[in-house]
Structure formats: structure tokens, C-alpha cells
Amino acid sequence: MTNDHSGMPSGWVADLLSDTLTKPTAAMRAAMVEAPVGDDVFGEDPTVAELESRVAGLLGHEAGLFAPTGSMANQLGMRLHVEAGQEVIADSLAHVLRAELGAAAVLSGISSRSWAAERGRLEADGPLGLMSVGAGPYQVGTALIVVENTHNFGGGTIQPLETIREVRAASREGGVAMHLDGARLWNAHVATGIPLADYGREFDTVSVCLSKGLGAPVGSVLVGSKELMARARIWRKRFGGGMRQVGILAAAGLHALDHHVERLDEDHARAARFAAAVGEVAPWVVSPEAVETNIVMLDLGETRWAPAELVDAAAQRGIRVYAAGPRAVRLVWHLDVDDAATDAATEVFTNLLSRN
Numbered sequence: 001m002t003n004d005h006s007g008m009p010s011g012w013v014a015d016l017l018s019d020t021l022t023k024p025t026a027a028m029r030a031a032m033v034e035a036p037v038g039d040d041v042f043g044e045d046p047t048v049a050e051l052e053s054r055v056a057g058l059l060g061h062e063a064g065l066f067a068p069t070g071s072m073a074n075q076l077g078m079r080l081h082v083e084a085g086q087e088v089i090a091d092s093l094a095h096v097l098r099a100e101l102g103a104a105a106v107l108s109g110i111s112s113r114s115w116a117a118e119r120g121r122l123e124a125d126g127p128l129g130l131m132s133v134g135a136g137p138y139q140v141g142t143a144l145i146v147v148e149n150t151h152n153f154g155g156g157t158i159q160p161l162e163t164i165r166e167v168r169a170a171s172r173e174g175g176v177a178m179h180l181d182g183a184r185l186w187n188a189h190v191a192t193g194i195p196l197a198d199y200g201r202e203f204d205t206v207s208v209c210l211s212k213g214l215g216a217p218v219g220s221v222l223v224g225s226k227e228l229m230a231r232a233r234i235w236r237k238r239f240g241g242g243m244r245q246v247g248i249l250a251a252a253g254l255h256a257l258d259h260h261v262e263r264l265d266e267d268h269a270r271a272a273r274f275a276a277a278v279g280e281v282a283p284w285v286v287s288p289e290a291v292e293t294n295i296v297m298l299d300l301g302e303t304r305w306a307p308a309e310l311v312d313a314a315a316q317r318g319i320r321v322y323a324a325g326p327r328a329v330r331l332v333w334h335l336d337v338d339d340a341a342t343d344a345a346t347e348v349f350t351n352l353l354s355r356n
């Protein structure tokens, strides 16, 4: 069954809509209750301070800033590096371009362009072919490259560190900053064994989410230099994200760092098991090698299914999933999906898809 830590039935046999659905465990709730707190707008919340410095350390940076959402952490990251009228570039499936509702343009006057990337995978030619440096008064200048790792709409794709380094070297030469949308960097770290700091150090700023696979109810952390984080603190307040006795939420994040990082490999193993079974009966829908972490993208292009129809058919059988595009359905494994829920989802999808 889908595990619901609230003690209330979730109503789904398996809820694979998103890894944002997780409910705090009893142990996490206990940690939240116990947390020492203070007014964080005055910099007086010790639990927030602990979370910020711990995450900064993990990612190889000087300082951190707690943000209410991943979107705000990304928007702060972009704001720090890009002047109004300059541009950010990212792949065309990137969350910052597709799913933050134009916030960079609306809030910060930032223009954007994108490169195409198969399954969101970073290839150096993408950003480097697009980057516009020293364009003079006639063209928009590129101030920032955003990389997403793992890649959500790409299907949990892990970005190759060597390619990141290649892009970093060229961007540094051009004076272009780099921001990592690391909402699921934890998954990349656990899947590859690459230390978080090895990824983190290649970027000027990094955002990570505590509220996805890690299972905290809310919260993200932005990291960078002390100077950048001091500026981000001002912009966070300006964006309306100055929070008060928020150590109660930071405590959930600290608990997640202690207890919910290494277990992400269970999510990866379940996603892989599902993909292997579905790939066996319908190899045109998913190739198991494409499943690198906790996300499975089903490509319905060669089937009779429209995404919304497959989502409905699965829902009627107790499995909730997401229509992620004109031919794609996404399934996401997380803390609240166990082996039995995985087996149930596997049975439903192998049945539905083997009939093509």
C-alpha cells in the first residue's frame, strides 16, 4: 500500500504522481516539535542556521539560505546573477523555464533562451552553442547557465560531471555564472556515489529541495558565497519569503538529511524494477536503461494511448500518475511508496500496456 504517515488512508493503492506528496514521518514530526526556534528574519533561529550551514558544507559552499520553495530558491539564484534585460539559458525542459510560470521575467526582468536536450541530458554544445558573450549593444548578453540535476521532465536523468566541468570552464572564461537546480541532487548523489560537493563546487549557486524525495513537508536551501547569500537574504525578504520561527520546518530538513538521503536508493531500485517489467512487455514504451533514479517516463508515441487516457485507466485501478506531455506519462517513486505499491503499479501498467 501507499504509506501515509498521517494515519489517514491516501485512497490510492500507489500514488506515483510526484515525490512532493510525501507526508512527514512520526519521527520527523517529533523532531519538528522539539526544535529550538527564533525569529529568522532577525537571524535568530538556531535550527535554520544549523540547516543552512550544514547544507552549505555538504555542497562545498560558504553559506546557505533557507527558502520556502524550490522555485523561490531558483528565482533567488537567477536574480543574483542576472541583471534585468540580460538572459538566462537552460535546456528547453528545465523546471526554471517550464514550471516556474515565467517568474524570472515577471519578477526580475530576465530574458531566456533554451537548447534542446534529449531526456534533459546536458551536452556541452547545448549551452556553449547558445551562450552570447560580448554581444555589444545589439544582442542580449548571457549572464547565467542553469543546469538541472537530476532532470525532472527529462525523467530523472543524471547530469555527467565531466560535461558540467567542461561547460563550467568555458562559462568562466566568458564571465557567465552557473546555477544548479539541484531539487533532486540527492538522487544523483546516491545513484552515482559522487559527493554532493563535487557537483556543488562547479556552480556559483545551488538550490536543493528538502520536500521531494527527502520527505520534508516544505523547504529548500540555496547555497553560495557569503556575499551572494547576504544579497539573497535581502531578495528573499523582498520576494516575501522572510520567515519567522521557521526552525520548526528546518528541523524537518535536518531530520531528512540524517534519515532520508541514503534510502533514496530504495526508490531507485523500485523504479528500476517497474521499468524492467514494463519494458519487458512493452519495450517501445520504456527502456529500463533510461531509468537512472526515481522517475519513470513512459513514451506513449507508439501506443494507442493518449496520456490522459492512460492516467484515467490507471486511476480506475488505484494508481495515480501524471500526464507529463503530449505523449508522456510520468511515475515518481518516493518515501511513501513501498514494495507492495510498486508491485501493484507494475501489474496494472504491464496489463494496460501489453495490449498496446
Ligand SMILES: Cc1ncc(COP(=O)(O)O)c(C=O)c1O
Pocket (backbone or CB within 6 Å): 020, 068, 069, 070, 071, 072, 074, 095, 096, 148, 150, 151, 152, 181, 183, 184, 209, 211, 220
Ligand atoms: C527540478 C525542480 N526544480 C524546482 C522545483 C520547484 O520546487 P517547489 O515546488 O518547491 O517550488 C521542482 C518541483 O517540482 C523541480 O522538480
